[in-house]
Amino acid sequence: MRVFTTGASGWIGTALTTELITAGHEVVALARSEASAEKVRSLGASAVRGDMSDHDLILTCAREADAVAHLAFTLDFAEFEETVDNEVELIAKVGDALQGAGKAFIAASGTPILLGRGATEDDVLDPSGPAGARARTAAAVLALSGRGIRSGLVRMPRSVHGAGDRNGLIAVLVGLDRQLGTAAYVGDGANRWPAVHISDAGRLFRLALEQAPAGCVLHAVGEEGVVMRDVAEVIAAKTGLSAAAVDPEQLGVFGALLGGDQPASSAATRRLVGWEPAGPTLLEDLEAGHYTD
Numbered sequence: 001m002r003v004f005t006t007g008a009s010g011w012i013g014t015a016l017t018t019e020l021i022t023a024g025h026e027v028v029a030l031a032r033s034e035a036s037a038e039k040v041r042s043l044g045a046s047a048v049r050g051d052m053s054d055h056d057l058i059l060t061c062a063r064e065a066d067a068v069a070h071l072a073f074t075l076d077f078a079e080f081e082e083t084v085d086n087e088v089e090l091i092a093k094v095g096d097a098l099q100g101a102g103k104a105f106i107a108a109s110g111t112p113i114l115l116g117r118g119a120t121e122d123d124v125l126d127p128s129g130p131a132g133a134r135a136r137t138a139a140a141v142l143a144l145s146g147r148g149i150r151s152g153l154v155r156m157p158r159s160v161h162g163a164g165d166r167n168g169l170i171a172v173l174v175g176l177d178r179q180l181g182t183a184a185y186v187g188d189g190a191n192r193w194p195a196v197h198i199s200d201a202g203r204l205f206r207l208a209l210e211q212a213p214a215g216c217v218l219h220a221v222g223e224e225g226v227v228m229r230d231v232a233e234v235i236a237a238k239t240g241l242s243a244a245a246v247d248p249e250q251l252g253v254f255g256a257l258l259g260g261d262q263p264a265s266s267a268a269t270r271r272l273v274g275w276e277p278a279g280p281t282l283l284e285d286l287e288a289g290h291y292t293d
Contacts, residue, residue, distance in 0.1 A: 003026065005068070005070075006070050007071030008030070012108060013069075030072065058090065062098060070107040091141060099148055102149070105149050106151070107154070108205075109134065109137070111194055112126060115261075119219075120219075120268065122217075138153055154220055161290070174239075177241060180251075186228070189229025189245065190229065195282040196221055196222035196279075200222050212273055229243070234286040
């Protein structure tokens, strides 16, 4: 299978590209820079220079591919709405270009944040919440399933962890902890984050491209809810800091996210595509020093 991928040089994109190449698929990757192009080539993929504004190029690559994996997103809060507008417009054009072809178009998204219960694959993203900031994109992707395209979402949890993670939320948390001089949690720290190892996330995305049905919503959740006080205590042990509750305002926009109880299930995903997480847990990766050494 020939797979065209956006975001192939990123954290999850690198894992997916490796998965696809190992499984015998051909990968063509959109690359914004020569550095990104060199990275995907080193993984065994071919590179096409361009970015998310190059609609004609992207549509040509999508037509020439058997499947499309969409992971790219430029997180620029100054131009956030414009970025989402561009993405939604592009997805509509993909619908026109691939209508009736039956090709897979699988995009990355985030698990919902709900109050009082764990999120399931049936739950819809709240556009007003932090995990639903790209809810319009998610809706546009799922709408493609009504146009003869095998579209779907792979929702990622708060932590997609592993060795080499430098920009994920756990890496951000450790950086903030060092600035504060405290391994922080909010309240009693009993709130939970869902998590998945990067290798398991890449494998699920590959399975989605290969076999997931049109309109699917999959959860790349290896652990339904890791207790954040446990996370803080491991960070404390590895850094020499003290674990303690902090005022979430000390953490800026990260405070509400750290204090939210946001477990998520992947039970339906496992039944649908036969995915079983096998990588290390979040606490195991922290204990291994991947975020503190």
